[in-house]
Amino acid sequence: MYVAVKGGEKAIRNAHKLTAKRRRGDTSVPALTLEQIAQQLSHSVARVMGEGSLYDETLAALAIKQARGDLIEAAFLMRAYRTTLPRFGYSTPVDxxxxxxxxxxxxxxxxxxxxxxxxxxFDYSHRLLDFALAAEDDGAQLPVETAQSEDRxxxxxxxxxxxxxxxxxxPVTDEDAPVGxxxxxxxxxxxxxxxxxxxxxxxxxxxxxxxxxxxxxxxxxxxxxxxxxxxxxxxxxxxxxxxxxxxxxxxxxxxxxxxxxxxxxxxxxxxxxxxxxxxxxxxxxxxxxxxxxxxxxxxxxxxxxxxxxxxxxxxxxxxxxxxIQATGFVEHLKLPHYVDFQAELDLVRRMRAEWFGRREQQEEGEAATEAAQ
Amino acid sequence: MTDTAQIPDSVYEQGEYNFAYLDEQTKRMIRRAILKGIAIPGYQVPFASREMPMPYGWGTGGVQVTAAILGRDDCLKMIDQGSDDTTNAVSLRGFFEKTAEVRTTCETAEATIIQTRHRIPEKPLTGDQILVFQVPIPEPLRFLEPRETETRKMHALEDYGLMHVKLYEDIAKNGHIATTYAYPVKVNDRYVMDPSPTPKFDNPKIDRMAALQLYGAGREKRIYAIPPYTKVKSLDFEDYPFEIQKFDKPCGLCGAENVYLDEVILDDRGGRMFVCSDSDYCEERRADGHLGPMAADPAAARISSTGIDGAKTGETVR
Amino acid sequence: MTTAPETNATQESRKTPATPPLAAGFQDPVHDAQACFRAAMNAIARPGTRQAVDAGGLTPPAPLTPVAAALALTLLDYDTPVWLDKPLMASDAVKAFLRFHTGAPIVSEPVEAAFALVGNPGQMIPLASFNQGSAEYPDRSATVILLGQDFGAVQAVTLQGPGIQDSAAFSVSPVPPVFWEQVAANSRQFPRGIDLIFAGDAEIAALPRSTRIMPTEV
Known part of the structure; x- marks a missing residue:
């Protein structure tokens, strides 16, 4: 198979290697496990599942790990995966x-x-940094009083x-109405x-x-x-x-x-x-x-x-x-735009030349009037 | 950034993804939108754009269109800013090399499908080729009226007064129309269309082009098309006719005239040169022995060997 | 490489009484559909030109033809209601074939259809019976596929418009007697209007709404 190859490819490859290295950080520090993320960063996992539109704690944990904790990037990974999944239908409304x-x-x-x-x-907690958490390996498990199981x-x-x-x-909806x-x-x-x-x-x-x-x-x-x-x-x-x-x-x-x-x-x-x-x-x-x-x-x-x-x-x-849409479009400004910029450069230069030309004419005109006076 | 060219080979080998990534149901949906787009030249057909493994705004519309039309026997060329070697072009080309295993090329004439961002090749395209544009904002009226409900009405009523007022205000204020890229056109005497952010230099090329043009806007979920040989008129006024950019020098490397040039800054003392934006066109001319006025310049050697986008990645070490 | 499961088709099949054995679909669903689509795309992009379609060894139940079946498998699914004319509608085997392989809901009102298959084009109902789309969403109109078309040498009409360099001669049969008046009226209401695909033995041609029918001197 013949494939077009040119220089930019190498730079991209290197950038990815570097990203992977940065993601891992210092290798003397143990790597995060997906269980740790799913268990201990559960709010992050929930956000990524919600905005990623896919309920799967393990995949969300993986996305967070891969995205180095960038939750929008993690949600994006979930979305891109979700879109490849076959669709069987719609669930009944959750009760x-x-x-x-x-x-x-x-x-x-x-x-x-x-x-x-x-x-x-977190409500009613005092937002004081808990230095005990920094010192402990394993947050002390305080006994929690469980309410009697609420059968009522x-x-x-x-x-x-x-x-x-x-x-x-x-609102009353028709059960058979199509789901938007x-x-x-x-x-x-x-x-x-x-x-x-x-x-x-x-x-x-x-x-x-x-x-x-x-x-x-x-x-x-x-x-x-x-x-x-x-x-x-x-x-x-x-x-x-x-x-x-x-x-x-x-x-x-x-x-x-x-x-x-x-x-x-x-x-x-x-x-x-x-x-x-x-x-x-x-x-x-x-x-x-x-x-x-x-x-x-x-x-x-x-x-x-x-x-x-x-x-x-x-x-x-x-x-x-x-x-996901917003970050893509805002960040796409990082892509090269030099062709359009060239068009704008050309126009600004032309407009500036015209402006200076007009001013020169005006000044000459004024000088002539003054001289006449 | 999630990288598309870097999807591990193993993922594809496991057979997790379909040919050209999209599942067949998605392809059918996109294909139907493409047919409608061709049947209604210049009209933006809404389609259920999918999340792709590259960010919105980075070519997801073009990629979805290409994936929907691409076949095993196609030969794909991928350009960004006129060059095959810009980072995103490399990334998107890698995506199709991996997911569809199609032949790719840098040579305009060899390609059956050319996906582009912001440029149209200098070499005239033929009836056997398809040009796929990546489109950021498909609605030419969007910056004049942000509401979709309103702009849709304007298209329905063929009410483009707002656009003419805008262009006329440009003239009143600046002495000429101050739109240099994404310059609006009227297709087949009916729809005003955004030709995507190509410099207006390229607008004459899309008029009665022999190749089929397909435009994909992923984030905005629109597909539109211009069939071959369709009349495409750049908007203007009788007393202010449409005109394209002119460059007063030829390409520094290959000496080409009447092509679109990029300005390259050579040093911090005002040194600069102008070179073809269409890198394949420039290379072919140089291979044919054409030499520009700066071809012998040491700076030119650097540009032509690495490409303007010879991006480097290095780890900064203290 | 796998294709997306066609769950709807599977569900549909359960409801269908398994009378005669069902004819097979595309041998290579991904690439056969792609090739057929490219033919349809080229046909609509170049109105009146004939595009070869390899029906991929399809043997659909009559009166559905292999080329029309290929188009149906390429373009239809559970998002596209399809209308069948009398001869097609009368065949349970045709309906079973379409339901199983595409999952498309078969509708009895022409105006509800995204696609229409016409097995007896000589007696086709008026084009105006189909969904013409709206001024704001002209893309929501129907695509009508005429079966059993013969692209004879007799010149019937001259075409002009997008996709045609100057003008092109085009001839098909059978079509109803007032067909060309209907097609001309269809293009006059551009951007609204239906798109036509003519399915022959091994070729297709198309007339999108953008094509103008010019009076021909006989």
């Missing part, structure tokens, strides 16, 4: 009401059926509100809520955080209350046509956030609270909350609000939330 809850808090009620379950959280049901706060008619009902999927059909606008939520679930945590924050500071205020945040394990089921019933594929850990927002109502409908919804892989509460707030903001039109702020702008939000 978060049946979640095996590890953490569940509501800011709207002091106590509620099922109780508040604080679970693992843990209804969702929004369902409790809904029973009283105070919460807008969940922006990985299969390019996003077109206006985008329906299913596609918006999918986009947000894959979106960049930092971008959503900033947008959610902006709504709190008056750029499209929605008056949110954290109705409920729950984190735990849910089963994923797939309806097998040939069997005629749903089979369980496995369990995944997710964080769900339901924001309860200010009222909507009209002459036809009594006032109710309105919903903002967030659901992400793993324990990523910051993103689940941000997602719920941005989701609610983008519903301005159906709720009869005015569009005044960036977080409400569906096309703006959805077009810029994907950090």
């Amino acid at each position: 978060t009401g049946a979640m095996l809850v590890e953490r569940r808090v509501s800011a709207t009620y002091k106590d509620l059926p099922g109780g508040q379950v604080l679970g693992p959280t 049901p843990m209804p969702r706060v929004t369902d409790l509100l809904g029973d009283e008619g105070l919460m807008e009902p969940d 999927d922006l990985t299969r059909e390019p996003l077109s606008f206006p985008a329906d809520r299913d596609l918006r939520l999918q986009n947000l679930a894959r979106g960049d945590e930092g971008f959503l955080l900033a947008l959610a924050y902006s709504t709190q500071r008056g750029y499209g205020r929605t008056h949110p209350f954290a109705g409920e945040i729950r984190y735990g394990e849910v089963e994923v089921e797939f309806f097998a046509e040939e069997l005629g019933f749903a089979v369980t594929l496995g369990a995944i850990k997710v964080t769900e956030c339901q924001m309860v927002n200010q009222f909507a109502g009209s002459a036809q409908a009594a006032p109710t609270f309105t919903r903002g919804y967030g659901l992400v892989f793993g324990q990523v509460e910051r993103k689940a909350m941000s997602m719920a707030m941005v989701d609610r903001s983008m519903r301005w039109q159906e709720l009869g609000e005015e569009q005044v702020a960036p977080a409400q702008d569906i096309e703006f939000v959805l077009s810029h939330s994907d950090n």
Whole structure:
């Protein structure tokens, strides 16, 4: 086989060798294992699975290791792998009401059926560097009091509100309606809520955080209350046509956030609270909350609000939330652009010459006028 | 950066990836979009662009188009900025060498498919060739109107007033149209199209070109096309007709005139030379005995032997 | 090298009663489809020219022809609803073949189809019956594939437009009597409109909506 080969190839090869070397670092330090990453950097793993749009802790750990801890790069590795996987179909909707809850808090009620379950959280911890962690090989395992296994049901706060008619009902969807999927059909606008939520679930945590924050500071205020945040394990089921019933594929850990927002109502409908919804892989509460707030903001039109702020702008939000797209395009500026730059150089030189020419003429003109006077 | 040319051989040997990387379902989807694009010259067909193993903005659109059309018997040429030797061209060529095991070439005439970023070869293309462009922003109206919903309406209504206003404002402000690359064109008297960020020098080449042109924008999820011999008009005004860049010197290495030249800075005392952007064209001319005015210059020897992009990688050691 | 599993096709097959044994698909799904696609692409890029298609040894149930079957296997899948005209629709074997090998949903309303296969082109329904696309999304229109076409030497029409250097002569049969008026009307509504692929014995040709039909002096 005849293959075109030229000089740039060698430089690239060397760059890759160097990257691999830097990734490994000092070889006298033991290499990270995927188990260590999956167990001890679980928030990173969750973020990479969410933004990489693929639930697999081991692969996410591998991606993080390979990307030297660059989480966007790791999410990109996951996406590029995901896209090569065969697609069997869509799962049935996950029932978060049946979640095996590890953490569940509501800011709207002091106590509620099922109780508040604080679970693992940084909340209420003092952010002091724990030098003991630096000294210890193995963080001391403190005995943890386990709550009696919660067999009692843990209804969702929004369902409790809904029973009283105070919460807008969940939109009724046709079970057989096609599932919107922006990985299969390019996003077109206006985008329906299913596609918006999918986009947000894959979106960049930092971008959503900033947008959610902006709504709190008056750029499209929605008056949110954290109705409920729950984190735990849910089963994923797939309806097998040939069997005629749903089979369980496995369990995944997710964080769900339901924001309860200010009222909507009209002459036809009594006032109710309105919903903002967030659901992400793993324990990523910051993103689940941000997602719920941005989701609610983008519903301005159906709720009869005015569009005044960036977080409400569906096309703006959805077009810029994907950090894999964003990082690619921002970083592509590193690619050579000298052909275009040459075109611009040529034009700037020409325009400068014209400018100086005009000024010279002007000065000559002025000098002539002065001399005449 | 994740490297595409460096996917370990073992991955492919395990048979994990299909010919030319994409699975057949994805190829069908892209192929259908290509057919629609050809049937509606200059119209941007939305397609479900996949995540590729190289970043968005680095040629994923062109790569997906090439992967969808490529066959075993094709011979592929990959250029970036006119050169086969720029780093990303090397990387993308390596991708297809590995995933499709097709023949690759640097010679324009030998290629059946040429994937390019920012240039069109100087040598006229033939009816047996296909030119695949990598496109960053396919929407020519995007910088005038950021909203897809709006620009789509404008195309539907053939309402290109905004573009003419922009070009006219250029003239009012600068005395001429200040667009030097990605210069908008009208295809088949209907759609205004972005010819990708090629310098406007190349615009006349896409008018009634014998080769089929396919444009792929991966991040923006659009494919568009210009069939052979299609009328492509660069937008202009009667009193300000479209004109291309002119260089007052020939190529320093091969002496070619009426070609697009890159400026190479030779030293920090203002020394510079102009050389062909199309490196294959330049090499072929030199092989045929053409010599430019600076061919004997020691600097020229350095440029022509390593390529302008003779990038080096060295570990910095203190 | 493996190809992506065609899960949909597998599922479809379970529903289909296994009457006659199903004819095989492409021997080399990857490269046969690629070659057929390139022929279709060249045909649409160069309207009216004849492009050779090797149907890869396909033996589909009649009235589906090998070349049309190759096009179907190349272009159709579960994302592309397909409409069949009466003779094709009447054949369970044809439907089973298409369902199994492509997974494409077979629709009864022409306007719902992304592709149409016409087994009896002499009595084809009007082109206007198919989805013409919208002004904003003209790509959402149908592609109609006419089977059993003969590219005779008798000049029928002169073509002009993108993909044609000056003008080109083009002749096919059988087509309905008012066909060329319909094709001319189709191109007048550009960018909306349907695209036509003519499938012969070993060749195909195409007329995209961008091609103008010029009056021919007889």
